[in-house]
Amino acid sequence: MQGSRFTEEELAVAKSVDLTAVASCLGFTVKRVGRYHTLKEMDSVRIYNRSHWFRWSRQYEKGSNGGSQIDFLRVFAGMEVKEAVFWLLDFVGYRRVQEENKKLELKYQVSREPEKTKEFVLPLPSRDNSYLYSYLREERGLSDQVINYFIEKNLIYESRHYHNVVFKGNDKDGITRFASMRGVFDKEGKFFKCDVAGNDKNYGFNVTNAESTELVVFEAAIDLMSYMDIFSDFESNMLSLGMLADAPLITFLKENSQISSIRFCLDNDEPGRKASLELCEKYYELGYEVEDSPPPSGFKDYNEWIVAKKRDFEVPMNCDSRKCYQNKTVIVKSALTKQK
Secondary structure, eight states: OOSSOOOHHHHHHHTTBOHHHHHHHTTOOEEEETTEEEETTEEEEEEETTTEEEEGGGTTSTTSSEESHHHHHHHHSOOOHHHHHHHHHHHTTOOOOSOTTOOOOOSSBOOOOOOOOOOOOOOOBOSOOHHHHHIIIIITOOOHHHHHHHHHTTSEEEBSSTTOEEEEEEOTTSOEEEEEEEOSOOBTTBOOEEEOTTOOTTOOSEEOOTTOOEEEEESSHHHHHHHHHHHTOOSSEEEEOSSSSOHHHHHHHHHOTTOOEEEEOOOSSHHHHHHHHHHHHHHHHTTOEEEEOOOOTTOSSHHHHHHHHHTTOOOOOSSOHHHHTHHHHHHHHHHHHHHO
16 A cells, blocks of 8 residues: 555545454453453453444543544554554455455454434333432432422423433423433442433533523532522522533533523542533633632532531531632632633
């Protein structure tokens, strides 16, 4: 093969190579775990559909945390992109053929099947919300006032089967685009949590107020509810990302153009702190006023904070959120200004 450029066909062939075969050839021990494969020597690596991978232990290190077969060779075999493509084509026995009517049979390829889009169907509601109330009151420390607020807004309900709490994420027209579920029966420290199949991850659990220009952002739906309970804030726009990526935030801002300030109330752990600072920087550069407002030191998230309050632990509950985080906000903005 000559030249430094590859044809679309050659790149397609390189990206059709069975990634588990590539990993085995490099000396890794490939293991199947449910619907994905992993590596015995590096179990934070996940190989999906034998065609792409992700490394959860380095999920915030762009360029080395996942991608195609080419990226796998670049990260784990130290190859340049061009070298990796040549390697993959040689691995499957690809040769450039002059005859148009001749087609080579290549080895180690994964057949591409069109992805089937699952229909988004909300779980059937239970006859009442008794398990929901019990769980959110007793386990999560939320008040009836806040629980009633979300039920009356038709944003949460109890599912008929398994009695999970269902959190609905609506678009600007009130149509549910996203939903997640949280089990109410934790067993031996294990709990059930998942998104409803077929949902649109560009949306998240949210509360909207067209009269408010402020948006408060959380990782989890229950943290959003806890914040509302702690500060009796029924006026601000609020959004749960359900993750640390900002796809739901991008959508929310598009649908609510009145927003001018964003307060990030992400978790107090390392991933949450890192994501919060990155998001503060990104949206400050986009022209929004930003605040980094995690829960007080010693609490992982806002729900831990309210549960501690309910159990009579000594926690700082007598401050207004804006005053509590005023100094921190200035620090964040100053740091971002210096980077300009």
